[in-house]
């Protein structure tokens with residue numbers, strides 16, 4: 037079946053984490069005017085859509101994912117006039133802006149919650165989820181996703197409220213139609229301002245199982261896993277269809293939902309072409325492979341066969357039914373080159389480019405997280421003071437504080453998977469604070485900014501940055517890259533990720549070596565059909581017909597360490 041065209045299928049998205057992108061006033065925190073000053077950089081990169089992580093009024097307990105006023109801008113980021121100006125400048129350059137929508141919870145400093153906690157009969161009481169104590173303790177055993185219990189006792193009314201994240205992020209009660217109407221009105225207000233869509237924070241968690249059953253206990257955690265009772269809950273699709281009717285269908289928007297606990301089956305429900313809910317979902321299966329006994333806190337390597345399996349499953353199971361989103365990084369995950377590639381000096385650049393080819397030649401909308409286009413790497417901290425993230429602080433206190441693991445072991449894990457790896461300031465140049473700020477940055481700049489920065493890469497045609505530009509250009513000019521069907525090749529290989537895309541009579545083949553050794557692919561040029569090389573990360577690959585390295589071993593194409601090649605047949 038021929039895929040329907042849509043602008044959000046053809047665009048390339050760039051995520052900005054505003055605290056860390058560009059500071060304009062020397063307070064060490066990125067801001068809206070800073071972003072405005074970098075729009076030409078994004079346009080030049082080829083970006084179509086900017087996804088802006090939250091800039092709303094917030095006490096900043098979870099860096100803005102705890103909103104105290106949905107219709108105001110947080111002081112450190114600027115003013116609403118600055119926002120309007122930014123939006124106008126983005127549109128002026130022919131780009132679009134997608135905002136973050138955080139409506140599973142608010143801040144405890146939101147006016148609704150201040151009212152809600154006041155008394156049991158306050159008109160806002162049912163905006164949140166309040167429960168009586170059970171056996172003088174919380175209503176059930178659910179864990180917060182930031183560790184500890186998911187319920188907080190409030191002495192004023194003698195009841196508990198639910199907070200799946202920090203206790204300063206109380207969960208909204210979506211069962212209450214007034215809550216839903218308030219949210220739809222707020223979304224419409226932003227729509228009327230002219231934004232171009234929403235990325236929806238933990239959208240799969242809005243509907244809670246109203247029986248609130250205990251979750252399964254896992255070794256080493258005194259709190260139970262409530263995920264099965266709050267992810268993909270009983271009324272989630274009714275809510276999203278209602279949201280679609282009342283708001284989304286009125287705008288020409290792009291919508292992408294954060295799919296905690298979402299597999300391919302669920303994704304087809306949320307983002308199916310017939311679902312009338314969202315355009316696409318983010319899933320996390322590929323970035324959460326190989327967890328250890330402490331879940332995401334590990335330093336395990338990723339097995340390529342598992343990675344291939346997961347990404348291929350998402351490609352094939354959504355084919356013709358729903359649209360994929362493609363991402364390696366965001367503000368919650370470590371840097372891809374450190375996790376899936378190789379950030380040692382000899383291989384950093386090759387593997388950063390290889391990862392870009394591997395993912396962005398697939399079917400779906402590409403999302404690039406700030407700095408990924410440079411191959412920014414993880415940051416190595418040695419003490420808790422090096423980190424700001426609430427999740428890191430909570431987990432450290434719980435795991436090291438209780439003596440379960442040593443400081444050294446925890447640091448290894450934080451340096452491998454912690455969220456602050458992605459949140460270090462954007463590396464614009466080699467000056468003291470990487471051109472991010474004139475002041476003291478809120479989070480330390482990665483010391484490698486002296487050689488890994490925009491200024492150095494912009495002036496070098498074989499840089500990671502220039503490579504990203506080429507890839508984006510290809511996505512913009514070749515329908516096969518957007519709409520072509522996907523087929524995995526070399527399924528059994530533990531070293532090479534290979535696949536084919538096809539559209540009508542066109543076909544292209546992507547070959548990526550995930551190792552630091554030369555690998556024979558077992559594929560011959562003859563088998564793949566005559567053709568040219570569309571893009572590759574080794575400069576000496578020019579085209580099969582020109583008698584270069586590919587032609588020399590055409591009976592068995594050899595891929596050098598971290599080599600990526602795309603053949604067009």
Ligand code: NOJ
Nearest residue numbers: 098101138201237238368
């Ligand atoms: C997902 C966001 O991406 C993350 O940064 C945040 O901490 C949680 N949702 C809670 O809003």
